[in-house]
Amino acid sequence: MTEAAGWWTGLALCAGLAGCAAGPRYGAPATELPERFDQATPAETAPATLWTGFGSAELDGLIARALAANTTIAQVAARLEETRALSGLTRFSLLPTVTGEGGAERRQQSARDPAVPGGGAARDSFRAGFDAAWEIDLFGGLRRESAVIRRRVEADAAALEAARVSITAETAQAWFALRGARARLALHGRQLDNADGNLQILRAKLEAGSATALDVARAETLARSIAAALPAAEAELVRQEQRLAVLTAWPVAALRERLAADATLPVLPALATTGTPAEWLRRRPDIREAERRLAAATADIGVQVADYFPHVELLGSFGWTAGTRRELGSETAERWSYGPTLTWRFLDLGRVRQRVRAASARADGALAAYHDTVLRALEETENALAGFRTAHQAAAELERAVTAAVEAARLARLRFDAGVTDYLAVLDAERSHLDLEDRHVEAQTRRATALAAIYKSLVFQVPDVRLKRSAASRERK
Template identity: 40%
Template sequence: MSRAKRFASAPLPSAILLSLLLAGCMVGPDTVRPEINTGNSFLRDETAAGRSGHSAAAYAGTEAEFWRRFEDPLLARLVEDALRENHDLRIALARVDQARALARQSRRDLLPSVTAEGGYSESRASADQLPGVVRSGRDGESHDVGVRAAWELDFFGRVRRSAQADRADAQAAAYDLAALQVAIAAEVAQAYFELRGRQSQLAVANDNAVNQAASLELVTARLDAGQGTEFDTARARAQLESTRSRLPALQAEVAIAMHRIAVLTGRSPETLVATLEEPLPLPVLLDPVAAGAPGDLLRRRPDIAAAEARLDSATARIGVATADLFPRFTLGGLIGSQSLDAAALFGRDSETRRVALGVDWSFLEAGRVRARIAAAEAGADERLARYEQTVLQALEETENALVRYQHARAELASLREAAEAGTRGAALARTRFEGGLVDFIDVIDAERARLDLQDQLAQSQARTAVALVSVYRALSGGWPGQPRRPPGPTG
């Protein structure tokens, strides 16, 4: 049986005595972080110690401002613009300010509340109330001013637990802001790399359309010279138009990506078209820093910290509810002046004062109080489950990001070789055709294969860059202007 329940079951005089003796205690449980078995390393972390020769401990956290590793000044500027101007971040920041203001208010509940008051009243009694008194004698007025103070003597921690809960809520809001910063920075980088990938695909398709148009002119000239066939001309035209048919969809995706980046940076969709329409190559991808141990991840990720803070808040609210099992003591006081004549205010004989000790005990409502305690305990159980689920999802996200990046790199390496071979094959097919060794259909097939491989390579480069960003997003370390542990309400 808890200490709160033992006291609640004590006889009335004993409970009052115990309440006086226990000034300064706080009822209700304290939060204990649950132990979660996370293992010693991530399965797919290729840079962990023993695989690459580097110490995982040396790279326990991800690099700050990871996007600078891509050495793309425009990307860096866009991410910084988003972290400063993104509207979702502004909304989250307003929530942090609101939560911190509420936390400051609850801390002030620990101090006496002091209010100034004053009043003036004018009255007239009836002739029946004051028989025989003339009308003017039945008129009266009263003046009073004073300062009133009230202070809840927080013997059982109700006010302190409430302040603790509000402080944890404010910390959770700050961690939510940090998590959103992670998400926005990563989303800008991902959208940027997808844009560059689409532009690369578009450039490949345009280049191939130019080459295929030249091929169509060649076979048409051969047909006019009596050396070609209608079949070769039709196949060349079909290949050219097939390539041209890809262009509108790619152009639309390029525009959509530019619009998305603009909105992420707090601008209207068309604002960055002029800035982003010039194609730039995708950056050279460097190996990421090591993921470190899963236990390190739990200390880095702001979404886990937010879930833990909300567990703290829910646990503290059990104490708030439990404190209602005990009497609530309030110390009040008033000092002021009251007089029937305004000129006599603040005179020696107009002084008023009062000191009172109030006791409020809802022992007759114990059933309702215990129901509130049960509801608070259920809320804490929910927050505990959410915390554990957040941890598992973070581990899953990290493992998945590492898996995707590992396989994306393998795919990219193979497609690079395939694209180079496809380019050589197309060149050889054209040379052999011009030498009369193969039919034009062989050139068409080689050109189609080259186009497909180059298109796949451009997509793979973008996917690999996006996968690398996802790794950094999952690791959630070192983000600009945002400490790993955002400041609490007093920060």
């Protein structure tokens, strides 16, 4: 066989082997899901504007600020940029590496060195050229490495989307809770004013002889119990302000300047529950992230399996070495070499086997994590739907109960003023009325936060507001 024929045979063999890929083929896992959500209400329809459907410019502004400045989103975005940079780096591993070199030196050997005949004279040496190396990806190890990082990029992109959805929902929930705390604080304030007014009236009646000291003591007990509830409502208001400050990356003082003093909760839009769980959960970025991390872990098995086989590199160099600068570039000063090299760590296959086992175990863990993510997503969605449904029912019943309690308190007051009953009946009616009003506000708040949880679980789209780049990032650009 001639030298040329040998080279062509080798190249054909390389081309054939290059189609091989080490490791298992990846297929997206199947997960059994119910045909419908257990807690869904089929008659409900989707809101037209999703997160902006609450009709609050204040909430819209807070969400936009959180999406642009939240530090959690910034961390996830930075990890995505890092992974993308590494992905660009792995593409170069499939290409030849070329290194240029050049140098000049003046050297004198020992005149007494028997290994250097004619030593003792100083000589100049000049060199210039380049070296090239190209690893032939015969068994797919390099391509698997590229696939690993590419799938990690996709996973990190899904993680960023999940962070945006989560921060949007948390901002809405904190704002609803803040409005609820304000509503309860305002309610308790009105109740306290009313109770103090009744107490003053009873004291006047006591002096006039138309009320008893027991009536006054009972009225004061009610007033002080209402006053005791104020600090808890104030503390809840502070907690939600602090939460919004963290989510929006605003100082609390700056946040308070942007928040209106309004204590009303917005009118809630209709809820969408149409579609199967598989259709809705497929939208969730956390599930896509888990699936992409499983794909990356599967590809990493191939990276390790490729070490079972030899690694082949094509090496070459070309340049000049001469005693004077003028001789550089001349034909007589040329030097070159080329040829393949094969390395095979056949005595190290035990370590390779253990790395393959470790990679397989990581893939098994990623598969379990994927199924766990799906199950938790289904659990989260069902709980959110149930929370909204029960809070909605409770709010509706409590609204009717408050109306009845107002009438009962009015009638009890009339009977007391007419001398038919003592003040205990009035006290019981007012205490029931106050408790029902407080529970009604709490149920309204829970209904609003539960709707935000549903939006998060079913991944309604978030506003298209991008993260503000840091100064360092802008400088790199």
